[in-house]
Amino acid sequence: xxxxxxxxxxxxxKADKDTPLLWVIRDEIGLKGTKFxxxxxxxxxxxxxVNGQPIRSCITAVSDVAGKQVTTVESLGTPSKPHPLQxxxxxxxxxxxxxxxxxxxxxxxALLAANKNPSDKDIDAAMSxxxxxxGTYGRIRAAIxxxxxxxxxx
Amino acid sequence: xxxxxxxxxxxxxxxxxxGLMLGIVVPVGSNGPAQAAGTLYTPNAWVHIADDNxxxxxxARSEMGQGVYTSMPMLIAEELNVDLKKIKVAIAPPGAVxxxxxxxxxxxxGSTSVRDGYDKLRIAGAQVREMLVAAAAARWNVPASSLxxxxxxxxxxGKKATYGELAADAxxxxxxxxxxxxxxxxxxxxxxxxxxxxTPAKTFGTAEFGIDVELPGMVYASVEQCPVIGGKVKSxxxxxxxxxxxxxxxxxxxxxxxxxxxxxxxxxxAREQLTVEWDEGAGSALSSKSMMDGIRQAAATGKVLTIGxxxxxxxxxxxxxxxxIKAEYTLPLQAHAPLEPMNFTADWKDGKLLLIxxxxxxxxxxxxxxxxxxxxxxxxxxxxTFLGGGFGRRLELDFIVQAxxxxxxxxxPVKVLxxxxxxxxxxxxxxxxxxxxxAGVDAAGNPVAMKFKATSQSVTQRAFGLPKDTLDPFMTExxxxxxxxxxxxxxxxxxxxGLRAGYWRAVSHNMNAFANESFMDELAANAGKDPxxxxxxxxxxxxxxxxxxxxxxxxxxxxxxxxxxxxxxxALMEGYDTYMAQVAEVSVVxxxxxxxxxxxxxxxxxxxxxxxxxxxxxxxxxxxxxAAVKSKITVDKGRVQQRNFDSFEVVRMxxxxxxxxxxxxxxxxxxxxxxxxxxxxxxAVANAVFKLTGKRxxxxxxxxxxxx
Ligand code: FES
Ligand code: FES
Numbered sequence: 001x002x003x004x005x006x007x008x009x010x011x012x013x014k015a016d017k018d019t020p021l022l023w024v025i026r027d028e029i030g031l032k033g034t035k036f037x038x039x040x041x042x043x044x045x046x047x048x049x050v051n052g053q054p055i056r057s058c059i060t061a062v063s064d065v066a067g068k069q070v071t072t073v074e075s076l077g078t079p080s081k082p083h084p085l086q087x088x089x090x091x092x093x094x095x096x097x098x099x100x101x102x103x104x105x106x107x108x109x110a111l112l113a114a115n116k117n118p119s120d121k122d123i124d125a126a127m128s129x130x131x132x133x134x135g136t137y138g139r140i141r142a143a144i145x146x147x148x149x150x151x152x153x154x
Numbered sequence: 155x156x157x158x159x160x161x162x163x164x165x166x167x168x169x170x171x172x173g174l175m176l177g178i179v180v181p182v183g184s185n186g187p188a189q190a191a192g193t194l195y196t197p198n199a200w201v202h203i204a205d206d207n208x209x210x211x212x213x214a215r216s217e218m219g220q221g222v223y224t225s226m227p228m229l230i231a232e233e234l235n236v237d238l239k240k241i242k243v244a245i246a247p248p249g250a251v252x253x254x255x256x257x258x259x260x261x262x263x264g265s266t267s268v269r270d271g272y273d274k275l276r277i278a279g280a281q282v283r284e285m286l287v288a289a290a291a292a293r294w295n296v297p298a299s300s301l302x303x304x305x306x307x308x309x310x311x312g313k314k315a316t317y318g319e320l321a322a323d324a325x326x327x328x329x330x331x332x333x334x335x336x337x338x339x340x341x342x343x344x345x346x347x348x349x350x351x352x353t354p355a356k357t358f359g360t361a362e363f364g365i366d367v368e369l370p371g372m373v374y375a376s377v378e379q380c381p382v383i384g385g386k387v388k389s390x391x392x393x394x395x396x397x398x399x400x401x402x403x404x405x406x407x408x409x410x411x412x413x414x415x416x417x418x419x420x421x422x423x424a425r426e427q428l429t430v431e432w433d434e435g436a437g438s439a440l441s442s443k444s445m446m447d448g449i450r451q452a453a454a455t456g457k458v459l460t461i462g463x464x465x466x467x468x469x470x471x472x473x474x475x476x477x478x479i480k481a482e483y484t485l486p487l488q489a490h491a492p493l494e495p496m497n498f499t500a501d502w503k504d505g506k507l508l509l510i511x512x513x514x515x516x517x518x519x520x521x522x523x524x525x526x527x528x529x530x531x532x533x534x535x536x537x538x539t540f541l542g543g544g545f546g547r548r549l550e551l552d553f554i555v556q557a558x559x560x561x562x563x564x565x566x567p568v569k570v571l572x573x574x575x576x577x578x579x580x581x582x583x584x585x586x587x588x589x590x591x592x593a594g595v596d597a598a599g600n601p602v603a604m605k606f607k608a609t610s611q612s613v614t615q616r617a618f619g620l621p622k623d624t625l626d627p628f629m630t631e632x633x634x635x636x637x638x639x640x641x642x643x644x645x646x647x648x649x650x651x652g653l654r655a656g657y658w659r660a661v662s663h664n665m666n667a668f669a670n671e672s673f674m675d676e677l678a679a680n681a682g683k684d685p686x687x688x689x690x691x692x693x694x695x696x697x698x699x700x701x702x703x704x705x706x707x708x709x710x711x712x713x714x715x716x717x718x719x720x721x722x723x724x725a726l727m728e729g730y731d732t733y734m735a736q737v738a739e740v741s742v743v744x745x746x747x748x749x750x751x752x753x754x755x756x757x758x759x760x761x762x763x764x765x766x767x768x769x770x771x772x773x774x775x776x777x778x779x780x781a782a783v784k785s786k787i788t789v790d791k792g793r794v795q796q797r798n799f800d801s802f803e804v805v806r807m808x809x810x811x812x813x814x815x816x817x818x819x820x821x822x823x824x825x826x827x828x829x830x831x832x833x834x835x836x837x838a839v840a841n842a843v844f845k846l847t848g849k850r851x852x853x854x855x856x857x858x859x860x861x862x
Binding site: 015016019020028032036039073074076079086093095099102125129130135136138141 | 352353356399540544769773810
């Protein structure tokens, strides 16, 4: 049993303690937005934040987040109250197959939380761990800059 | 090769399963395929109107990122006169009516969705519109000509009714055979950049992919397959695996041994405790080198099939040429590696099967599982979720049959989920290829004769039973380039390497365009001419080719000098009825190729959603660039050596070039856009690398080793 805070709510997971956080979030708790792409910290599809830091939930044992704050794409925003990144994602029609996008958004959100005016190099550094097999990188870059501007002007 | 040939061909080879369901079933699912509320009327197979005014438009093509979830409804909505923002979209169930006429089966692939649907879906929309008008005319006893259909309402003569109010009556109207279609100049939806209808769900994490499917009482399976593809289970010991927590059963299926548990993670962990003895079969002798040796052997001695009609007399022209230039090009195996690993959910109950998941081939999924389980295709209900990428991998049916067999064996709903390693080592790979080209040139270096020979593996033989020694139309793609050369001959040799091959985004355009466009550059270099001008001179009567070539060159600033340390390469192709040119600007840093900018000019005739056209070009370039400078699959002792994204490297954010796109506005019939750019980036980059370094690389990917 591991207790942690998921998207602001305390949850207790039954899963064996070395189960990756990814599968606890997806299959036990039932939040399906976070995806599985490689299981080896190589693709970023499973990116969530732990205490505000982006991590790969596919290689993070659930016991490692005991007592911590975990956030997933489901916490970011809603259609009626989108996060500025989500508004920019929609404006630029970023997703194609869409499978990588939750991870991209969680990585981008961590970037903007630390840096409200990221350069191309900053975006490269923060986002190169997230594979998009559909090649939406150009639109992701544009949308991050757009969202950063919205946040700066807020 | 023409589309007609492909179609006839798939039909004649029996590629298409029999026993189709004709019934119209609206698939369910949150945020994916929508469920219409209220009583449902189906004026035809593409449009469902409920009496609560919910209008559902069906996409008979799977959404794998290419945008059909939006572009297919756009075609219907244009004629139906409904607001795209107010409709729902559903992915069609298997059904004969949803057959892709360009491929002869219900398949999403070959950049055919718009080409196949362009007339058909507009007609479907117009039919329903006319049926609604006819119903209103009858109800109000007024002439149909006095009524108009706009924004979901029929009105005229001071009366009006919503489509929903008229739906029941309309569905009883005869289906007009030749409904009146709009003139292209009156389009209000087609040709206008339109926001994708699936973007919100994919941005809020609510889109349902195959991996997200859940059924009550569902269990999870992880399948151990022979490390040598095609190997069979000799024996296995499941004692340890069965003793692991949560394990429900361990069952043998055709492809290996499946561990079934209450969670995915437990199934996967327990699978690591299996001991399986394999009969590896003939595949264990394969290596990339032995396979390429076999291709070379076949090229020298195999049966030669002719592509198209030879032009002029190549042998004589070669003899008379001032000089003969020869080159050969090879390409390695590639994996599809869509980001969502293979998965499917199956529920076997009382002789009936429910299948839910990501597939590009509904009819095949139904046919293959029916055969494997010994039931009728009608006993299978199939629902298609969003696909986390396809690229051709989800045309295959292996993982679907696995799910069905496991569900039947354990009598429970089962989700099969592969690991990335399973996916990388058990793909249907883009086959290796050898292309040999020779040209006779005159004293000025202009080609007077060209001989082209491609040797590779036929996917169609394996996947659709194409008879041996028959031309595989897919293998001829882009073999005949657009250039005007007085004497030409194009040949194909088909060689089965023994490793299963699959259709990989842009299929044989990749091999053939790489060879043709690299070779054209070699001829230009031999003639001491600019590669753009050299090509242009051979396109005098080819306006669509010449136009895109010029547009790309101009937009790239071809006549200007690139920044220091950079060079540009150009390439040109027609594929899927789309004419395209690319200019790549590259540098080499620490021995590695860096692509800074790609300029694309494309003429694909009438576009449906121009922003999706751009997205597909961007996507194809990134996908093709990986194969051009980074990834390949190699085989040793029958085992694929790459297992994950560390050894099969793909393009990431920091390597993604700036992409500039010029689109030709045209009313010509629509071309496909999901794939062609994939095939052109390789030669564009190779030609730029030659310009920069003087080194002609005749294979891809252009890695450090190739450049050393
Ligand atoms: S699934 Fe975790 S990084 Fe790929
Ligand atoms: S949108 Fe398909 S992997 Fe990124």
